[in-house]
Amino acid sequence: MKKINIAIIGIGRIGKIHLRNIISHFPQANIVAAADTNYTAEDFKKIYKETIFFSTDPAEVISMPNVDAIVICTPTSSHAQLIEKALESGKHIFCEKPIDLSLERTILLVKKAKASGLKLMLGFNRRFDPDFMQAHKNIRAGKIGDIQVVKITSRDPGLPPIDYIKNSGGLFMDMAIHDFDMARYMMGKEVKEVYANGLVLVDKKVAEAGDIDTALTTLVFEDGTYAVIDNSRKAVYGYDQRIEVFGSNGMIQVKNNLHNSNVLFDADGIHQALPLDFFMDRYASSYLNEMQHFIDALSNDIPLSVTGDDGLKATVIAVAAKKSVEEKRPVQISEINL
Amino acid sequence: MKKINIAIIGIGRIGKIHLRNIISHFPQANIVAAADTNYTAEDFKKIYKETIFFSTDPAEVISMPNVDAIVICTPTSSHAQLIEKALESGKHIFCEKPIDLSLERTILLVKKAKASGLKLMLGFNRRFDPDFMQAHKNIRAGKIGDIQVVKITSRDPGLPPIDYIKNSGGLFMDMAIHDFDMARYMMGKEVKEVYANGLVLVDKKVAEAGDIDTALTTLVFEDGTYAVIDNSRKAVYGYDQRIEVFGSNGMIQVKNNLHNSNVLFDADGIHQALPLDFFMDRYASSYLNEMQHFIDALSNDIPLSVTGDDGLKATVIAVAAKKSVEEKRPVQISEINL
Amino acid sequence: MKKINIAIIGIGRIGKIHLRNIISHFPQANIVAAADTNYTAEDFKKIYKETIFFSTDPAEVISMPNVDAIVICTPTSSHAQLIEKALESGKHIFCEKPIDLSLERTILLVKKAKASGLKLMLGFNRRFDPDFMQAHKNIRAGKIGDIQVVKITSRDPGLPPIDYIKNSGGLFMDMAIHDFDMARYMMGKEVKEVYANGLVLVDKKVAEAGDIDTALTTLVFEDGTYAVIDNSRKAVYGYDQRIEVFGSNGMIQVKNNLHNSNVLFDADGIHQALPLDFFMDRYASSYLNEMQHFIDALSNDIPLSVTGDDGLKATVIAVAAKKSVEEKRPVQISEINL
Amino acid sequence: MKKINIAIIGIGRIGKIHLRNIISHFPQANIVAAADTNYTAEDFKKIYKETIFFSTDPAEVISMPNVDAIVICTPTSSHAQLIEKALESGKHIFCEKPIDLSLERTILLVKKAKASGLKLMLGFNRRFDPDFMQAHKNIRAGKIGDIQVVKITSRDPGLPPIDYIKNSGGLFMDMAIHDFDMARYMMGKEVKEVYANGLVLVDKKVAEAGDIDTALTTLVFEDGTYAVIDNSRKAVYGYDQRIEVFGSNGMIQVKNNLHNSNVLFDADGIHQALPLDFFMDRYASSYLNEMQHFIDALSNDIPLSVTGDDGLKATVIAVAAKKSVEEKRPVQISEINL
Numbered sequence A, B, C, D: 001m002k003k004i005n006i007a008i009i010g011i012g013r014i015g016k017i018h019l020r021n022i023i024s025h026f027p028q029a030n031i032v033a034a035a036d037t038n039y040t041a042e043d044f045k046k047i048y049k050e051t052i053f054f055s056t057d058p059a060e061v062i063s064m065p066n067v068d069a070i071v072i073c074t075p076t077s078s079h080a081q082l083i084e085k086a087l088e089s090g091k092h093i094f095c096e097k098p099i100d101l102s103l104e105r106t107i108l109l110v111k112k113a114k115a116s117g118l119k120l121m122l123g124f125n126r127r128f129d130p131d132f133m134q135a136h137k138n139i140r141a142g143k144i145g146d147i148q149v150v151k152i153t154s155r156d157p158g159l160p161p162i163d164y165i166k167n168s169g170g171l172f173m174d175m176a177i178h179d180f181d182m183a184r185y186m187m188g189k190e191v192k193e194v195y196a197n198g199l200v201l202v203d204k205k206v207a208e209a210g211d212i213d214t215a216l217t218t219l220v221f222e223d224g225t226y227a228v229i230d231n232s233r234k235a236v237y238g239y240d241q242r243i244e245v246f247g248s249n250g251m252i253q254v255k256n257n258l259h260n261s262n263v264l265f266d267a268d269g270i271h272q273a274l275p276l277d278f279f280m281d282r283y284a285s286s287y288l289n290e291m292q293h294f295i296d297a298l299s300n301d302i303p304l305s306v307t308g309d310d311g312l313k314a315t316v317i318a319v320a321a322k323k324s325v326e327e328k329r330p331v332q333i334s335e336i337n338l
Helices: A013-025 A041-047 A058-062 A076-088 A103-116 A132-140 A160-165 A171-187 A204-208 A286-298 A308-327 B013-025 B041-047 B058-062 B076-089 B105-118 B129-142 B163-168 B171-187 B204-208 B284-299 B308-327 C013-025 C042-047 C058-062 C075-088 C103-116 C132-138 C162-167 C171-187 C203-209 C284-299 C308-327 D013-025 D041-047 D060-061 D078-089 D101-118 D129-138 D160-166 D173-188 D205-208 D285-298 D307-326
Strands: A004-009 A028-035 A053-055 A068-072 A094-095 A120-122 A147-155 A191-199 A214-220 A226-232 A240-247 A251-252 A262-266 A269-271 B003-009 B028-034 B054-055 B069-072 B094-097 B119-124 B149-157 B191-199 B214-221 B226-232 B240-247 B250-254 B262-266 B269-272 C004-009 C029-035 C053-055 C068-072 C092-094 C121-122 C147-154 C192-201 C214-221 C225-230 C240-247 C248-252 C262-266 C269-272 D002-008 D029-037 D054-055 D068-071 D092-095 D120-122 D148-157 D191-199 D214-221 D226-232 D240-247 D249-256 D262-266 D271-273
Touching: A004 A058, A004 C029, A004 D226, A013 A028, A013 A068, A013 A286, A041 A053, A053 A058, A053 B054, A058 A076, A058 C029, A058 C042, A068 A076, A068 A286, A076 A094, A076 B094, A094 A286, A103 A308, A103 C308, A103 D148, A120 A308, A132 A171, A132 A240, A132 A251, A132 A286, A132 C248, A132 D092, A147 A171, A147 A262, A147 B149, A171 A191, A171 A214, A171 A240, A171 A308, A191 A308, A191 D054, A191 D148, A204 C058, A214 A308, A214 B149, A214 B191, A214 B214, A214 B226, A226 B149, A226 B226, A240 C162, A240 D249, A269 B105, A269 D120, B003 B013, B003 B058, B003 C013, B013 B028, B013 B069, B013 B284, B028 D002, B041 B054, B054 B058, B054 C042, B054 D148, B054 D173, B054 D307, B058 B076, B058 C121, B069 B076, B069 B284, B069 C192, B076 B094, B076 B105, B094 B284, B094 C192, B094 D173, B105 B308, B119 B308, B119 D129, B129 B240, B129 B250, B129 B284, B149 B171, B163 B204, B163 B226, B171 B191, B171 B214, B171 B226, B171 B240, B171 B308, B191 B308, B214 B308, B226 D029, B226 D148, C004 C013, C004 C058, C004 C284, C013 C029, C029 C058, C042 C053, C042 C248, C042 D173, C058 C075, C068 C284, C075 C092, C075 C103, C092 C284, C103 C308, C121 C308, C132 C171, C132 C240, C132 C284, C147 C171, C147 D148, C147 D214, C162 C203, C171 C214, C171 C225, C171 C240, C171 C308, C192 C308, C192 D214, C214 C308, C214 D148, C214 D191, C214 D214, C214 D226, C225 D148, C269 D092, D002 D013, D002 D060, D013 D029, D013 D285, D041 D226, D054 D060, D060 D078, D068 D148, D068 D285, D078 D092, D078 D101, D092 D285, D120 D285, D120 D307, D129 D173, D129 D240, D148 D173, D173 D214, D173 D226, D173 D307, D191 D307, D214 D307
Parallel strands: A004 A028, A004 A068, A028 A053, A068 A094, A094 A120, A147 A226, B003 B028, B003 B069, B028 B054, B069 B094, B094 B119, B149 B226, C004 C029, C004 C068, C029 C053, C068 C092, C092 C121, C147 C225, D002 D029, D002 D068, D029 D054, D068 D092, D092 D120, D148 D226
Antiparallel strands: A147 A240, A191 A214, A214 A226, A240 A251, A251 D262, A262 A269, A262 D249, A269 C269, B149 B240, B191 B214, B214 B226, B240 B250, B250 C262, B262 B269, B262 C248, B269 D271, C147 C240, C192 C214, C214 C225, C240 C248, C262 C269, D148 D240, D191 D214, D214 D226, D240 D249, D262 D271
16 A cells, blocks of 8 residues: 655645645655645744645645645636646646536546546545435435435525635536535436526625525436435525435435534423534535545555546536526536537 | 304215314304215215215205305315305305316306305315414514525325326326415415426336326526425325425424334334324314314404415416426416416 | 213313313213313303203212213312212222322222222323323333333423412322323333432422422332433423333333424524423323223223222322432332231 | 643553544644553554653653653553552643542542642543533523433443453442533532442343442432433443433433434334444544643643542442442432541
8 A cells, every 4th residue: 555645735724624634644645745825834834744845836846756646725716727737747636626617628627637547536525424425325225215306405604705706606616516416426327407596695796796695406317317406605504414315215314413412491492503514514524534535546546436527527517507597497418518 | 253054075085084173173163964976875874973964966065055165075076066056056165176177267266256255265284284384473473584495395105096196187286286385375475487397206107197206396486586396106204294494594394293202222223203194194183274264264254364366376386387397498377378 | 882971070171171082082982971069050061062961969970870980080189989989889980190199098999999890990191192102012012122221201391389289199199190100001010119309499389388399209110120200390391201211122212292393493593392381282192092991991891901000009109209208218119008 | 831741551442542632633732651561662653653652661651751741541450559650750640530449549649639739630521522511501501590400321332341340340430430420510519319229131240240230320419409320331222321401491401422414214214323332432522622621721720620529529429329229228428438
């Protein structure tokens, strides 16, 4: 089993999670370099181990000869060029979703990655959440028979900054893309048609930014079965992340993870704690598990379970969903120009 | 407060429920006559009080001068003529849904009923279920702010006989019509667009009968907010009747009613009882409450909360849903010829 | 199957429940007479069917020749003499608990009833609650193996009037007696030792009335296994009626029945409705089921599942519990003079 | 804020947890030495960082001048002499419960620790479990008013090896001691009387080893309120760790933590995952949090929330419980010779 040398690019919210996880939890991996255009080397050293080489230039760490793999956690707009550079330098890649906002560039990069023989993993971390993994396992084991309907509720606890929204690629590309991937993962089939409704119900500034904050998307799969995904940028009760899969022999529900297991009974009612606040808490294990999978796949040279192809397929669904809202009709995946 | 004399027509599954409820629970109402073309007077007398006049001819009891109101529980195909006869005889009407499979006749009858000044109540009993009433009350009280999304799960525990399906008017008219009404009730707004997917996943005989057994319907309301309804004719775990309403300040879930409150812990897991089997158990209270409402409205001459208009509107949605499945596109309510 | 003629004595809270249940639900029984020293015949006629004979003198209805069985729902102080009179008149008896506050009289009456060959059923209605029956059934079917511990939580929603408490025989005889019977029912074994702690935490007036309002009782059974019962006269969140049975192969919990199945999520938490208010709601089914059992046993002349003996045994436990609190030590059942 | 140098003694099940936690999570602490009589230095180096000094002689690491604090995770029999040695060497101490099986030695050591001015923390980790902390916080904030009853369910998933039991000091000293501490923690008051029942229901070998495997203990506090603790060495459904606190204004329940949040509905029922297997999973956070507290208290020289006194008080309760079972009567804490 080979020891893997990793360079991480981008040390924002998610980058920090991955950096700490790799340092603390994976004996078969080393963080050997980090890059972030917004940090100074001094800042970085104060927080992280001195033995990690830091640069403000991502290209510098990508080209380091002792680096085996690049973990990309920068804003979406830089993903494509970093992936390209990494492929050129012969590095394996873990990249946060999405690959790129442009479908054409996404297709091109996925092709290049395939041709290179290098591994490209997309950060669809929810596939590695223990609760969803358990559901997936039971579904594949036939516990609910043939899957007929997947229902995903996916609501954020609050609107991100409008500036973030402007550069996000929109609700479908930024937020629902996780749910599109989850629907494919649970179904084990491909989507053929997308019908979406989109609304601005949370804040009018979202409309001004050209986006929506609420959506309902129906995905029809190859065999006619469907998934329905319900998104909102703002659930006042916290991060609402539930899945329900209905099949010929039963149903599996994955419930929210609450802050604690206390139940308070008083004269007003029976009260429980809210769901965990947001993805950093709710999906803490999934970030760990996905990195474990990436490192294991590199160490043992085995195939990844989530590749660039999965990133591409989710992107295509997001493109179709946006088109569906704009044209107020179901859009066939075959209409999206690949 | 006037005492109301009631004649009931049709003493099948639901007719029996209403008959027994009226006999046992409403001091301000009398059952004075009953009619059923499949019973003999002797059969009827064996089971029910001898003081109730019985006829195999519905027309006979409708025209009885001492009858104030007719409760219609016959198969759908006879509803229209019974309603017509009752209106002609100056009787108030409680009728099980739907009014008729034909939209034209439905429109006509609803108009006639309005013109007559007589009361016509549709048996959308779920509006009178204590759990749904509580949700409705909290929603109207503003506990979850502005409603953004209604999600209804409505699954039967098993396929009805194929012969029943053939005469049912189809899944949307027969089964989902309750959910269409519920979505309107919870939303307090009107539907403007319907998009539905329909499938045969339970039994191919359903396809041969020209129907579907599984459906997903998106209702878009006047203001763009939406409801999504998930129907199946067969949930192996029983009658699945849940509603979730999401708003700007929170969410209300109405959960299934289970057979009992036992929780069994053993080496295999934690186990609870299944949901109640079917509508006769699940909605026992709602049948009682809706009849209470009907009788109260007659006794005190106050308006009904569910009228022929509600029956018509749900029927229009069902027609639109069927058209949407056939034409594979969202259908505007304005397309349906009223 | 013989039709049973019943006279009911005492038409207070519980008497009304039994009266209405017998009138509405049991074709194989007739209420032929009623007596209450606090009603006039006119009052009674206004509320109930005119065909029921009413007297202000219980003795009169007990001695009516066409009466087969007496249902006693009067205050405890009159139970003994009514039972005696009924036995003398050759009537079967259903009596609300307890038989009498005096252990001696209880023993005597149970003996007399046995000698008479007439049936005497005690109103331990909770044995007939569907949730507890389901638990009992699963326990007897071996689903949790050998029973090791029974835990009962039994809390009233509020203090009864102090005058009621003064004549109640005390918390153990009035309230916990149901739980003592339930422990025996679940265990299927007899108690050999009782250790109880009693406190006044709700209202000092309870102490002035010579009673307690809070208690914790440990019952040790013949084989050393135990039950623990936790009583309070006041749970601000409503009527708390839970049972947990732990065995060598698992555990069964019976949870509270809530007002409705709504779950409200808002910015403060996740909220559910409170437990049903009090016994009239919580145990509505059990009152019906126990009367069904009584009538069935008479109609078919089969043994009762809850007899005077059960009333006596629960009374003995209550006497021992009171003694344990007074003497601050475990009390053997063998110490109680039978 | 001072950086704390820690030596750990005993690297068994719990020692490993503490060792890994200190290495990974506490920047203000260093592990500078480790000792275990069952390891070789080579074994240790293979698993842990080479920079940690290892000795097979605990005394050696205790006396190291650069060590500030000793974490004792050895079998109970060695606790006393290690505490003594650490106090002599002027080291702060974190010690797994109990201090010693002998009450006399426990008293002596607690006195010595107090006199020394050094900190002695007992590993009552459950006080640091997030769920129990939340309950404690809400109770102290008055959310349920005055506490009246604490109910603790504490069941292990299976019998430990009989050899372990023989040296454990018995169920009360080994297992229930955590619950005795928890009852004091939740109540915020001291125990005055203990009444316990003990049984052998799991395995007769436990009786041969002079112990019990099942117990029910009532603790009466100074003001007469009480706690009841229900212990079993074997719950087939896993590690059952629940607390319920009832007060004048409400109740708080802490429920079990389950393996996952999946709910499976099939034709047999509704199924959830079992509770987490055992303390290493269930209390993973509490081990981390208690060590954080210990290190914080040393770094900032602030008082510990769990001291030798708490260890002594729980030990006294355990001694009284054992005496209660032997003498079959309630035992006053004042009877235990301090």
